[in-house]
Amino acid sequence: MNKRLATMVAMTCAAAAVAIWPGATAAVAAPVDSFYLPPPLVDQTPGTVIRTEPLAIFAAPPGADGIWPITGQKVLYTSRTQDGDAVAVSGTYIDPAHPWQGTGDKPTVVIAPGTSGQGDQCAMSVAFSTGLYADPAMLSLSANQEAISAATWSSLGARVFVTDYIGLGTPGIHTYANRVEQAHAVLDAARAANALADSGSTTPVVFWGFSQGGGAVAAAAELQPDYAPELNLEGTWAGAPTADLTAVLERIDNSNLIGAVVGYAVNGFTERNPDMRKFVDELVTPAGKDLLATLSDSCIADIIFKRPFTQTSSVTVDGRPILEHLREIPEVVELLRQQRIGTMTPSSPVLITSAINDDTVPHGQARQLAEDWCARGATVTFRTNTLPPILPGAALPNHLGPEYIEGYGPDSAVSYLLDRLNGVPLAGCTLD
Structure with a gap:
């Protein structure tokens, strides 16, 4: 410089x-x-x-x-x-x-x-x-x-x-x-x-x-x-x-201060891809759905101060990370593949x-x-x-x-x- x-x-x-x-x-x-x-x-x-x-x-x-x-x-x-x-x-x-x-x-x-x-x-x-x-x-x-x-x-x-x-x-x-x-x-x-x-x-x-x-x-x-x-x-x-995106979300969901931002991605993709919503509804607890709704109206500073180190395993019905579930659904796997940058x-x-x-x-x-x-x-x-x-x-x-x-x-x-x-x-x- x-x-x-x-x-x-x-x-x-x-x-x-x-x-x-x-x-x-x-x-x-x-x-x-x-x-x-x-x-x-x-x-x-x-x-x-x-x-x-x-x-x-x-x-x-x-x-x-x-x-x-x-x-x-x-x-x-x-x-x-x-x-x-x-x-x-x-x-x-x-x-x-x-x-x-x-x-x-x-x-x-x-x-x-x-x-x-x-x-x-x-x-x-x-x-x-x-x-x-x-x-x-x-x-x-x-x-x-x-x-x-x-x-x-x-x-x-x-x-x-x-x-x-x-x-x-x-x-x-x-x-x-x-x-x-x-x-x-x-x-x-x-x-x-x-x-x-x-x-x-x-x-x-x-x-x-x-x-x-x-x-x-x-x-x-x-x-x-x-x-x-x-x-x-x-x-x-x-x-x-x-x-x-899969690698990023997995890293963030692993004991990271801003782990709750995974919810931002879930909210965004369910908004544009209604088929994904039914999978999320089946996988996430009522408390988890409330959290997703709260996150949709939050800022990153709010996460840091009010919801630090949130992990998706705390809001799924069986305690497994949400990405672990989504990887088992072919439609979601294809959706995440389409988000990969580097194919053009x-x-x-x-x-x-x-x-x-x-x-x-x-x-x-x-x-x-x-x-x-x-x-x-x-x-x-x-x-x-x-x-x-x-x-x-x-x-x-x-x-x-x-x-x-x-x-x-x-x-x-x-x-x-x-x-x-x-x-x-x-x-x-x-x-x-």
Whole structure:
């Protein structure tokens, strides 16, 4: 990382930290409101901007004119479900407050957030203004996890669009970890951002995501040639990508602080696949069904503080983990197989990073994604973070810690994507 970039990252990290800290602003983010309810009739073309609303962004450094907060927009745009139905998705768009620091045209950076929850109040756009959403009545809390990434790219002069994903903020269940729907939300966010900027399809685009976001942008990168071929995608960072959902859910369900997020996946897949619902109804106890209902309206912080180390074996009728049951049902096995990322080929370079001691998203399945893509002729760089294990099962040190090292440290994901945007050549595969 060059000195100028390092300085910018340090400044934006500091600004974002101030914005996220609960006492740094007079009020927390406004609750979900009518903005997120789509009109009865909308243009069903993917990437169409349905409506926008001005949004003061505290979680970013001042603009070039020194004014703070900078002004962004809350956006409602059109995307597609796995079945091809039009659906409204929300997100946050930030016009650059500084000149573009790279070469060539000003790019669009689409950020796919890490796991924030399944309740509408957990959408990143809800927390984006002040950096925090808190509802004392619901005892629910959600922080803007993407404040630092958005601030970093904004300070470099790029347009930033942070998607909320399908069903977060907007009506319906968030289809957590759904390969196709997360990819569509990311790709259509790029289309919406280019429409807002009136910049056209030649605009350079890069994708940025970690954990759930890493899986979302990885899926978007491999679906882009078919779903959004007009996009000028220059590169992707997929940090700790959830490429093999079965492996990820099994790891999380094994004495992990955020084990209850398995419920997010169950809720999402039963919503889109009604046949799966009857299997879940047979396998889960009444208390387990109540838990799934509660999780559908919770944020990741709620799980950490109220339901840490939840295991599905505690809510099944025979005490076996729910994945053990689902592996015995051919229809569900096929459904989980369809969620595997790596069966298509990205046409642009991808950086995949994974920690060898990640206790949440297994390193092996991330490396397998790199190997699968390389075998298909894609241009992939795979890097292993060797941070030693710290409190295994606690998720935060071994999973989130490497994000900041790989994202912003020396030889970072920021530097990698800047090189792609600056036209630095890269070919073939590098796997460490």
